[in-house]
Amino acid sequence: LMAEGTPLQEVQRLCDVHSALFHGLTRAEKIANAEAAVRRSLAAGSPQAAPVMSRKEMAARLEDIEGHPLQTFTRENQALDQLMDTFRETRRASVLSEIRDLAVHYAKKGDLLYPLLKVNYGISGPSDVMWTVDDEIRDELAKLDKVPVQDRGTDWEIRVDAILQRAKEMIYKEQNILYPIAAQHFTEQDWQQIYQDSRQYPAIFGLPRLMWEAGESFTRPDAPVLSQGVIRISGGxxxxxxxxxxxxxxxxxxxxxxxxxxxxxxxxxxxxxxxxxxxxxxxxxxxxxxxxxxxxxxxxxxxxxxxxxxxxxxxxxxxxxxxxxxxxxxxxxxxxxxxxxxxxxxxxxxxxxxxxxxx
CATH class of the missing domain: 3.30.450.20 (PAS domain)
Known part of the structure; x- marks a missing residue:
């Protein structure tokens, strides 16, 4: 839509509507389903045929690797989804405060995924659209959580349910759009650097930190310390x-x-x-x-x-x-x-x- 001239603000406004209406029906999901059918057909006719992996399958494989950043992002989404279900059932204020830890999850996306996709791979959609929605969800949750319990009336309940629904839609968008795109384009070295940088952020939702062996052993390639008048050190x-x-x-x-x-x-x-x-x-x-x-x-x-x-x-x-x-x-x-x-x-x-x- 943006490539065809649709204003960014319109795409942002329609972002939640799109994911709510088209769960399972996006072009990427249809392609993934079609590719799966083709692979089954090829396998049936020729056992030696090399499989063609969709980007959703690429993401799924990375999510299965213990400690991999994509597994961590996915585990955080699963824990967040459970917390939101718990809040809807109990309406406990303490649970809403726990949900606000999604700000850390969103910060990691904003610092580690969006810029890399945009700058290194020319994919600006997630940063241009999702990032704004992340900020809106985070800020609205912060405002609602600060309202004293005795002042939380019907209007407050409506706003909370609405923002939690937006957070659920963001989980869908991450799992079905953002992570598959990242899995398709990021190199092993990209993921290793993301793993190293993720250590700067606190663990959230009560999840333990898991070690990814390939990320632990990663070091940035050595560059000349002095080259063409530039001093190169680990931080830049x-x-x-x-x-x-x-x-x-x-x-x-x-x-x-x-x-x-x-x-x-x-x-x-x-x-x-x-x-x-x-x-x-x-x-x-x-x-x-x-x-x-x-x-x-x-x-x-x-x-x-x-x-x-x-x-x-x-x-x-x-x-x-x-x-x-x-x-x-x-x-x-x-x-x-x-x-x-x-x-x-x-x-x-x-x-x-x-x-x-x-x-």
Whole structure:
């Protein structure tokens, strides 16, 4: 419809109507049924005939793999569907609050599935249509759940039933449209990256996290660390000017001391620094930058970082009448090896003023 010029808003408005009217009758479902019939016919006439797998079958196969992201999405939908049935039967307020965890499910779709389909595979329908509906369902549920129990009258009941029906329709759309499309196009590496990124989201609906072995062993392909003026690291890539400007924009005074206790880096923000850091101090031992009475404490902290007995020390100090929050943090590799110490100094005057005004 969108390819033929139908306005996006109209497609969004008709999205729920479509799925409600045509369960089992969509073009994709008819094709899947027809393909299944063809395969049965081929199998009957020629046992050696290679099967042609529909995208719904591709999705079903992935849903059967323990811990696979598509299995997790499907299990969440099944649990959500059961919760909605329970609420319709009991009308318990606590169940409605549990249902609101669908916001996490929708966030994962929005972060991990929609953009990948749109950007990497040129399939914009799900992101353009479903994403808006996701937000509407999430926001309406939040509003209804916040209404005090004593104020939940007939109008509230009607609105709740309507939004839960929309959530049920979204389950249908995911299982019959979104997931099959993703199964058809995503590579194994795509799914492995989705599995890794999914760890940032909390488990919902009381479901345990299941491990997918292929996802556990996944690591992004190595790229040159320095290539054509770009620094490539695990979180992305930046040019040297971009990286420098980004570090200088962070509203903190940053100092990095390497694993041999040598000052290696100071950022250079636009404001006057509370703790002066002359560039001449770079390449020197960090202890030479502290007065004798402070040096033993600095040595003790860094030694604890090296020993692994401590990861952070935080102190509040006042400098020229301004509150400063100073944090010393052990910098470690992914395997836990000590690489150095990061000092971050933040002027907290803005927070003090905010809370004073709030009072």
């Amino acid at each position: 890539s930046l040019s040297l000017p971009e990286l420098t400007a980004m570090l200088d924009t962070i509203p903190m005074e940053l100092t990095f001391v390497d694993g041999h206790d040598i000052n290696r880096y100071f950022n250079d923000g636009p404001d006057m620094k509370a703790f002066k850091r002359p560039l001449a101090a770079l390449g020197r031992e960090v202890y030479s930058c502290h007065p004798p009475k402070i040096e033993p404490m600095v040595r003790h902290i860094i030694q604890e970082f090296k020993n692994g007995t401590r990861d952070e020390v935080a102190v509040w100090v006042e400098k020229a009448g301004r509150p400063m929050y100073v944090r010393y943090m052990a910098v470690r590799s992914k395997t836990g090896d000590y690489l150095g110490t990061l000092e971050a100094v933040q002027d907290m005057t803005f927070a003090k003023e905010h809370f004073q005004h709030a009072q």
